Amino acid sequence: xxxxxxxxxxxxxxxxxxxxxxxxxxxxxxxxxxxxxxxxxxxxxxxxxxxxxxxxxxxxxxxxxxxxxxxxxxxxxxxxxxxxxxxxxxxxxxxxxxxxxxxxxxxxxxxxxxxxxxxxxxxxxxxxxxxxxxxxxxxxxxxxxxxxxxxxxxxxxxxxxxxxxxxxxxxxxxxxxxxxxxxxxxxxxxxxxxxxxxxxxxxxxxxxxxxxxxxxxxxxxxxxxxxxxxxxxxxxxxxxxxxxxxxxxxxxxxxxxxxxxxxxxxxxxxxxxxxxxxxxxxxxxxxxxxxxxxxxxxxxxxxxxxxxxxxxxxxxxxxxxxxxxxxxxxxxxxxxxxxxxxxxxxxxxxxxxxxxxxxxxxxxxxxxxxxxxxxxxxxxxxxxxxxxxxxxxxxxxxxxxxxxxxxxxx
Amino acid sequence: xxxxxxxxxxxxxxxxxxxxxxxxxxxxxxxxxxxxxxxxxxxxxxxxxxxxxxxxxxxxxxxx
Ligand code: HEM
Ligand code: SF4
Numbered sequence: 240x241x242x243x244x245x246x247x248x249x250x251x252x253x254x255x256x257x258x259x260x261x262x263x264x265x266x267x268x269x270x271x272x273x274x275x276x277x278x279x280x281x282x283x284x285x286x287x288x289x290x291x292x293x294x295x296x297x298x299x300x301x302x303x304x305x306x307x308x309x310x311x312x313x314x315x316x317x318x319x320x321x322x323x324x325x326x327x328x329x330x331x332x333x334x335x336x337x338x339x340x341x342x343x344x345x346x347x348x349x350x351x352x353x354x355x356x357x358x359x360x361x362x363x364x365x366x367x368x369x370x371x372x373x374x375x376x377x378x379x380x381x382x383x384x385x386x387x388x389x390x391x392x393x394x395x396x397x398x399x400x401x402x403x404x405x406x407x408x409x410x411x412x413x414x415x416x417x418x419x420x421x422x423x424x425x426x427x428x429x430x431x432x433x434x435x436x437x438x439x440x441x442x443x444x445x446x447x448x449x450x451x452x453x454x455x456x457x458x459x460x461x462x463x464x465x466x467x468x469x470x471x472x473x474x475x476x477x478x479x480x481x482x483x484x485x486x487x488x489x490x491x492x493x494x495x496x497x498x499x500x501x502x503x504x505x506x507x508x509x510x511x512x513x514x515x516x517x518x519x520x521x522x523x524x525x526x527x528x529x530x531x532x533x534x535x536x537x538x539x540x541x542x543x544x545x546x547x548x549x550x551x552x553x554x555x556x557x558x559x560x561x562x563x564x565x566x567x568x569x570x571x572x573x574x575x576x577x578x579x580x581x582x583x584x585x586x587x588x589x590x591x592x593x594x595x596x597x598x599x600x601x602x603x604x605x606x607x608x609x610x611x612x613x614x615x616x617x618x619x620x621x622x623x624x625x626x627x628x629x630x631x632x633x634x635x636x637x638x639x640x641x642x643x644x645x646x647x648x649x
Numbered sequence: 650x651x652x653x654x655x656x657x658x659x660x661x662x663x664x665x666x667x668x669x670x671x672x673x674x675x676x677x678x679x680x681x682x683x684x685x686x687x688x689x690x691x692x693x694x695x696x697x698x699x700x701x702x703x704x705x706x707x708x709x710x711x712x713x
Contacts, residue, residue: 352660352679586667594704
């Protein structure tokens with residue numbers, strides 16, 4: 240009998256664990272305890288989603304990398320068996336190559352890889368440092384407390400993507416206002432939708448301008464693909480929007496949640512405040528990526544050919560979810576995994592996913608976080624939370640984990 | 650030991666460059682290139698790290 244979990248044929252079938260599982264309220268930085276239990280006891284097992292579907296859940300680090308690296312999985316949400324999104328409300332539309340398979344995925348991804356090469360990203364570091372310094376000047380010019388999310392964490396990636404895409408300075412305010420609304424906790428779905436359409440319309444128009452008069456920026460290079468007949472204007476706009484959306488809330492949440500985690504671990508914060516070695520700061524970024532793992536609802540795929548893994552067979556047409564946050568706490572790979580230790584070698588984490596869809600923006604995200612973590616606590620050494628931990632609202636149901644707001648003072 | 654890189658598998662993650670700067674670089678499109686296919690012994694740990702972190706299984710270290 241292959242399907243032992245289903246229970247005796249006559250009786251009621253054993254209920255499957257529901258996914259996603261709740262976190263422990265007292266441990267907002269740790270993955271749900273049930274994930275740890277599954278990692279130990281049933282590393283490849285079926286779970287039930289809100290819509291009643293029953294995909295596989297893979298919890299061990301090595302197994303997750305194997306599945307994500309296998310060509311027999313599809314990231315296309317239309318593939319049979321693809322595990323539906325987190326919640327009835329959670330389904331964002333299809334957005335560009337993140338939800339496509341090779342060879343089309345590879346063709347489109349390669350059109351925008353150039354600006355994310357390590358050297359190109361390094362060349363942006365002074366501009367990012369200036370953005371961060373200016374924002375900190377703005378904070379320090381005020382009495383506090385301020386909401387770090389709204390006043391610092393969200394503006395950083397928004398201004399950086401403006402820089403990268405080539406959004407003119409005069410339009411930064413428009414761009415920032417709308418991108419903020421797109422992810423704002425209090426915005427209604429209508430307001431979010433409207434803001435998304437504003438930004439998409441704006442990007443489409445700007446690509447139009449760059450079609451006519453190319454400059455030395457990413458939108459011009461995307462426009463060049465339109466001129467060459469490789470993609471149409473609509474696809475070009477989608478690509479720009481994907482880069483914006485994929486890098487915005489992710490980076491912002493790493494900044495805010497990372498700051499809260501450091502404030503709760505003062506010895507670790509002190510290490511970062513007192514250390515100028517860029518290598519140490521880079522390592523600290525990897526450890527915070529591992530420990531916080533903000534893309535917490537799992538990498539989702541549809542199986543397109545039978546895959547044997549962890550003593551189970553994932554069949555074509557079934558769904559599979561890799562809960563990366565628990566892979567990053569796998570004791571086989573990271574000793575004492577639940578400890579935040581900025582001095583450990585955390586480079587093998589899967590916070591950026593794994594396989595052909597692994598984060599395209601990771602060199603940029605790393606550099607931004609290195610600048611932020613390497614600057615903020617040195618420039619504001621007295622930074623402290625302006626509310627109790629119990630009062631911080633965590634984004635438990637959101638696609639990207641983080642805090643809704645983080646009031647701080649100094 | 651010899652390093653082999655399958656550039657058509659590369660997804661331009663940049664991870665190999667970070668892990669082993671002396672052995673890997675990227676072309677203008679961010680696709681990995683090999684600077685040194687027979688790296689000195691003291692670089693082998695870095696290359697092994699690059700093999701481990703490459704998301705696309707594009708790098709191999711073969712006995713030679
Ligand atoms: C700390 C910040 C970030 C985190 C934690 C993060 C995480 C991720 C993860 C887990 C994936 C894989 C999705 C999957 O396999 O289904 C991904 C893909 C992607 N990310 Fe990021 N990301 C971050 C920042 C950025 C930035 C700054 C950009 C660009 C400006 C970006 C652009 C992308 C793109 C384009 C993809 C799709 C790649 C593909 O499908 O080939 N990300 N990211
Ligand atoms: S680590 Fe792999 S995918 Fe990333 S740049 Fe190097 S060869 Fe390419």
